[in-house]
Amino acid sequence: MRRLVRQSLLLVLLLFALLAAGLLWRVFSPIPLAGGKIEFTIGAGSSMRLAAGEIAAAGADIEPWLLIGLARVLRVESSIKAGSYELAQGSTMLDLLGKLTRGDVTQAELLIIEGWTFRQLRARLDAHADLQHDTAGLPDSELLTRLGAREAAAEGLFFPDTYLFSKRSSDLDLLARAYRAMQAHLAREWQTRADGLPYRDAYQALIMASIIEKETGRADERSLIAGVFVNRLRQGMLLQTDPTVIYGLGEAFDGNLRKRDLLADTPYNTYTRRGLPPTPIALPGLASLRAALHPAASDALYFVARGDGSSHFSRTLDEHNEAVGRFQRRSKP
Incomplete structure (x- = not known):
């Protein structure tokens, strides 16, 4: 009887060892990706469960429960950052979690050119594929209200520069940055x-x-x-x-x-x-x-x-x- 118990226990331990080895292999092996590279976006306030679902839906061959479990073990489940990400071939689950917790987001850029009119700037924003177009169709007056601007006209209020941003960022956020930049430069030069x-x-x-x-x-x-x-x-x-x-x-x-x-x-x-x-x-x-x-x-x-x-x-x-x-x-x- 004791021998049978020992054999059963050894079998259970062996099964656990095999399962653990399989999980470790999955964690440290490159994630199969549809097309060799995927892009996905994690929304602000997303849970690890939602993030894992987004990543899988984007074409990463992962088990969401395994990614969630790994995040819990490493105590980073609540540390993921919102933004747009890119995952390349050869990346492991550990690499993926590192990206999410560092906020290693992909960036796009917009060049606002000196001498543009505000109409030209709005056209460029509306045509930018990497922006979320929250201002599309808004009257200038409503746009200024959302920015908290005191001026009655939008012309001239946005500082020309190259702006880097996470893909799928709001165009309103980018305009807010350009507005604050102009206010800061103007105030400093006025002084x-x-x-x-x-x-x-x-x-x-x-x-x-x-x-x-x-x-x-x-x-x-x-x-x-x-x-x-x-x-x-x-x-x-x-x-x-x-x-x-x-x-x-x-x-x-x-x-x-x-x-x-x-x-x-x-x-x-x-x-x-x-x-x-x-x-x-x-x-x-x-x-x-x-x-x-x-x-x-x-x-x-x-x-x-x-x-x-x-x-x-x-x-x-x-x-x-x-x-x-x-x-x-x-x-x-």
């Missing part, structure tokens, strides 16, 4: 601004920066152009800058700015209205912000394109008219 600038507040400096952004792409001319516009504001002159007129025309602008456009009064026509337009006209970069708040000290009131990408600056209208005639003749075929 160190030059004395005596003709701006009521930092928002007017942002408007000026957007005009500078659209007037030139040359780093060495931004502060000079800012100096011209600041001098004009101080003297109560019209700014007479084409980019504001073009912005005011909106979709009616066909690429050719005509004399009648310069005479058509809109809130953005700086040929017919004094001072700054009511909002920015584009997304300014940091260099344009700094130029607006640190304009070159000069007495120039005019500038004209030379035709080679640079500008000629003049102090008087006579000098300007002479320069216009000279450079326009040179640019004609």
Whole structure:
């Protein structure tokens, strides 16, 4: 009888050993993947059970109960991070749990370009395949409310930069980051601004920066152009800058700015209205912000394109008219 009990016990132990060996082999062996690589997303607040189900549904040949059990044994069941993940061929269950607990998410990027309008930015967001489109169809006013923005218009409020994000992140979250970045840069530059600038507040400096952004792409001319516009504001002159007129025309602008456009009064026509337009006209970069708040000290009131990408600056209208005639003749075929 004792011998039979011993044999039964040995058999049970052997079975347990075989089962344990099988489980260990499964844990340390590469996970078979559909297509050699899979992508999956773990939602915020997901349990380990939900996560295991998502991973299996994405094409990983795993037993969800085994992954859950391993997580419990390692005491990481509640440590998984939300986000988008990629699992490559050769990864084991331990590798997978490591990814989930480190938050080793896959990232995408969005480049917001200096000089874009907010309309262009929204179009880029809507077309981005790796974003969750929570703002699609929202009016600008509702979007600003969700961002907690105090401004009445969205134009110019988002800082141009390259933004990395986890795939399937909300486009609203990305806009919030760009909005906070612009607020931080603007506040910092406003604190160190030059004395005596003709701006009521930092928002007017942002408007000026957007005009500078659209007037030139040359780093060495931004502060000079800012100096011209600041001098004009101080003297109560019209700014007479084409980019504001073009912005005011909106979709009616066909690429050719005509004399009648310069005479058509809109809130953005700086040929017919004094001072700054009511909002920015584009997304300014940091260099344009700094130029607006640190304009070159000069007495120039005019500038004209030379035709080679640079500008000629003049102090008087006579000098300007002479320069216009000279450079326009040179640019004609």
